[in-house]
Amino acid sequence: MSVRVHSAPWVLTGGPSTPVAERGSATSNRGERDGAIADGAIALDGNTLLAVGPRAEVEARFGKAERLDAVILPALVNAHLHLELSHMKGWVAGGEGLPAWIQLFVAARPRTREGEPEQAMAMAAEDLVRAGVAAVGDITNTLASLRPLAEAGIAGTLFHEVFGFAPSRFEASLAAARAARAAAGAPPPGLRIVESPHAIYSTGAAALEALLRGGPGSLHLAEDPAERDFCATEGGGAFGRMYASLGAHFEELRVAGRSPVAAVAAHLRPHHLAVHCVDLDDEDVALLAATGATVVLCPRSNSYIVGRLPRLEALLAAGVPLAVGTDSLASSPSLAPLAELALLWREHPAVPAARLLPLAWNGAAVGASHVGRLVPGAAPGVLAAPFDVARVDDPFEYVVSKFGGEERAFTWLARQSPASPLTPDSSDRSSR
Ligand SMILES: [Zn+2]
Numbered sequence: 001m002s003v004r005v006h007s008a009p010w011v012l013t014g015g016p017s018t019p020v021a022e023r024g025s026a027t028s029n030r031g032e033r034d035g036a037i038a039d040g041a042i043a044l045d046g047n048t049l050l051a052v053g054p055r056a057e058v059e060a061r062f063g064k065a066e067r068l069d070a071v072i073l074p075a076l077v078n079a080h081l082h083l084e085l086s087h088m089k090g091w092v093a094g095g096e097g098l099p100a101w102i103q104l105f106v107a108a109r110p111r112t113r114e115g116e117p118e119q120a121m122a123m124a125a126e127d128l129v130r131a132g133v134a135a136v137g138d139i140t141n142t143l144a145s146l147r148p149l150a151e152a153g154i155a156g157t158l159f160h161e162v163f164g165f166a167p168s169r170f171e172a173s174l175a176a177a178r179a180a181r182a183a184a185g186a187p188p189p190g191l192r193i194v195e196s197p198h199a200i201y202s203t204g205a206a207a208l209e210a211l212l213r214g215g216p217g218s219l220h221l222a223e224d225p226a227e228r229d230f231c232a233t234e235g236g237g238a239f240g241r242m243y244a245s246l247g248a249h250f251e252e253l254r255v256a257g258r259s260p261v262a263a264v265a266a267h268l269r270p271h272h273l274a275v276h277c278v279d280l281d282d283e284d285v286a287l288l289a290a291t292g293a294t295v296v297l298c299p300r301s302n303s304y305i306v307g308r309l310p311r312l313e314a315l316l317a318a319g320v321p322l323a324v325g326t327d328s329l330a331s332s333p334s335l336a337p338l339a340e341l342a343l344l345w346r347e348h349p350a351v352p353a354a355r356l357l358p359l360a361w362n363g364a365a366v367g368a369s370h371v372g373r374l375v376p377g378a379a380p381g382v383l384a385a386p387f388d389v390a391r392v393d394d395p396f397e398y399v400v401s402k403f404g405g406e407e408r409a410f411t412w413l414a415r416q417s418p419a420s421p422l423t424p425d426s427s428d429r430s431s432r
Pocket of ligand 1: 139
């Protein structure tokens with residue numbers, strides 16, 4: 001065992017939500033508050049975390065630390081992207097709403113040249129690593145993103161989309177998805193593939209329900225007010241006109257309801273991701289909260305396509321589990337989840353950075369529960385965010401504003417690994 005010990009003015013312990021209430025007051029006299037340890041340290045064996053806690057305690061057990069002028073924090077999660085669209089960066093103009101954007105997207109995609117997606121995906125996967133990402137929720141139609149994600153050492157879930165309004169079209173899509181999955185072979189440790197619906201405006205009600213009943217999945221939901229019209233009018237509004245102009249017709253549309261959230265809430269479970277959730281009324285927020293599903297916010301994409309931002313305060317107040325994603329490079333300038341949080345932080349001055357950063361630590365939302373929190377015995381991926389100032393008073397704000405707002409590259413202290421050489425029994429709890 002070759003142990004490395006790093007200390008820093010701040011160590012953030014992570015977790016999907018502010019863990020201070022769970023930890024109680026016992027930690028407050030040890031320099032820890034709200035998941036932040038002042039003058040903290042970590043001990044690592046390879047990629048496995050041996051201990052995290054106050055520097056004095058970790059040094060007493062593992063020896064003198066190498067002092068870093070930085071914030072040490074768990075690696076991050078991008079819970080919604082489409083890696084396979086990376087080559088389409090700058091191809092599709094936004095600002096006219098989702099139906100118009102989809103039409104431009106459909107028109108632009110055939111411009112794709114052979115080999116272009118693979119090249120762009122490899123570069124985008126490297127960018128994810130530079131942005132501190134250790135796990136993703138990646139949307140794919142082709143499974144082509146499996147290889148670049150695996151090669152970059154990224155964990156998480158590939159949500160393999162199955163489309164089709166008409167039952168015959170859906171069955172064909174499902175068969176094609178299963179054939180592609182069989183051909184792709186078993187995913188490497190840490191990555192899983194699940195069949196997933198796309199959105200209420202692209203999947204018939206019966207198929208949507210069957211896919212959601214089948215287990216974990218991800219659904220684009222309430223991204224644009226046009227979805228509300230589409231549900232309320234059973235196929236009308238701007239989406240109805242879009243399908244008409246594309247020459248598409250659907251035989252069995254019954255995704256109907258007061259709103260897109262109301263149309264699917266009965267089928268949403270805690271293992272589902274509801275992505276975007278921009279066009280929500282109060283009733284929708286309450287419905288979502290009751291499902292336990294995780295809402296994935298992609299505010300830069302929403303701002304680009306729809307010109308609106310999600311109702312962050314309402315979602316936080318309702319206790320809706322949250323995560324953050326970037327959407328694809330076709331609608332977002334980068335794949336850095338913290339850049340999304342920096343936008344939310346600027347637009348919602350009343351929400352402290354300490355409440356936002358946990359959105360980027362929700363590994364469980366993408367089936368990678370070892371990512372996003374510093375738990376001894378696990379290998380979550382550990383980052384350092386170096387200082388360019390003498391002193392940092394709020395480490396959450398420093399990370400969100402500098403490493404999110406300016407997209408500075410993180411230093412990796414350890415990479416994620418789903419399997420750890422240590423058993424849970426040997427994990428260190430003494431520093432908690
Ligand atoms: Zn998306």
